[in-house]
Amino acid sequence: MTEYGLKRHFDSGAARLLGGLVVQVHPPFDLDGYVAEVGALVPPLELKDRVRVLSDGLRTRLPEDYPQALAILLSTLGDELGEGEGMFNTSWYLMPVARFVEDHGLGHPEESLDALEQITRRHTGEYAIRPYLDRHHDATMDRVRSWAGSPSLNVRRLASEGIRPRLPWARTLHRFVEDPAPVLEVLEVLRSDPSPYVRKSVANNLNDIARDHPDAVLEVLERWAVESPTPETAWISRHALRVLVKNGDQRALALSGVTGGEHVRADRLVLSPATIRLGESVTLRAEIRNTDRRAHTVAVDYVVHHVRGNGRTLPKVFKLAAVELGPGESRVLEKRHPVREVTTRRYYPGTHVVDLQVNGRVVAGDGFELVT
Numbered sequence: 001m002t003e004y005g006l007k008r009h010f011d012s013g014a015a016r017l018l019g020g021l022v023v024q025v026h027p028p029f030d031l032d033g034y035v036a037e038v039g040a041l042v043p044p045l046e047l048k049d050r051v052r053v054l055s056d057g058l059r060t061r062l063p064e065d066y067p068q069a070l071a072i073l074l075s076t077l078g079d080e081l082g083e084g085e086g087m088f089n090t091s092w093y094l095m096p097v098a099r100f101v102e103d104h105g106l107g108h109p110e111e112s113l114d115a116l117e118q119i120t121r122r123h124t125g126e127y128a129i130r131p132y133l134d135r136h137h138d139a140t141m142d143r144v145r146s147w148a149g150s151p152s153l154n155v156r157r158l159a160s161e162g163i164r165p166r167l168p169w170a171r172t173l174h175r176f177v178e179d180p181a182p183v184l185e186v187l188e189v190l191r192s193d194p195s196p197y198v199r200k201s202v203a204n205n206l207n208d209i210a211r212d213h214p215d216a217v218l219e220v221l222e223r224w225a226v227e228s229p230t231p232e233t234a235w236i237s238r239h240a241l242r243v244l245v246k247n248g249d250q251r252a253l254a255l256s257g258v259t260g261g262e263h264v265r266a267d268r269l270v271l272s273p274a275t276i277r278l279g280e281s282v283t284l285r286a287e288i289r290n291t292d293r294r295a296h297t298v299a300v301d302y303v304v305h306h307v308r309g310n311g312r313t314l315p316k317v318f319k320l321a322a323v324e325l326g327p328g329e330s331r332v333l334e335k336r337h338p339v340r341e342v343t344t345r346r347y348y349p350g351t352h353v354v355d356l357q358v359n360g361r362v363v364a365g366d367g368f369e370l371v372t
Contacts, residue, residue: 248360261359
């Protein structure tokens, strides 16, 4: 679910849902006032501010004593989520409860960390834990290390996701951007985790770290390939290396089982139509061939050099295919590429150059004209 799609759920209806659960365990709670307040305040706000309104509304209507108020909220949580149950569809309405701990519990770190362990079993604590890593770093990291060995997949997942240096929608953990060693120590415990939910977090965490410390991540994954040659570790490695592979890092390509890019040629890359409008698509077509006498598996990507408002360009790499080519074999590749605005990208008119690259090496190019 996108941030925009999620924010629409946090309105007076969410207040009635969440407040209704609170009333069941704490009858004095002012449900009607809570619903009216949230309905009046959230319409112009974005996701995080909407969640804050719901969280602050709970704070002003629950007992002043934080541990007592927290106990009331925890009693509304329900059953733990199982593998494959989504926190943003099954239990999205608990986001203000996690925000309650994030904003109002720093004076009670032990109770709050206990609460995050319970909340993450039903939702997530990946955002709420971050101020505790700043304010109560040692105690919080002790908890994180213990969570990495939890029998609960949701708690193990928090051990990784909560300490991602560059978690989307969350504050950057600059301490771990500068020195990822404590994060890598936790990920060691999770490197062959049986849960896909946990493994995805570990891979994303390593991908975050690789943006600032590629050599450190490559050294870890090269060691894991020897010490833990399991399918689970191999899956983590492939997904953790996706940015480095797109960037043509040769060590990352080797770890991903990709070789021989220097032997692959492409006569040309053809884009059609040559001119499009925003909202339309271009089709990429290229024929690649292996000129070697040995078979090779190669990663084929394409790079769109997006025109910016100032006339400069910004490259963005898109995955095309992973291709196995026998000796002398040729293969035609084709993909339809939509050109439409998304929340993270705005398009401007002009000539957009497109490069075809094999194992990070540019082998052909073309372009299309975007007109208004």
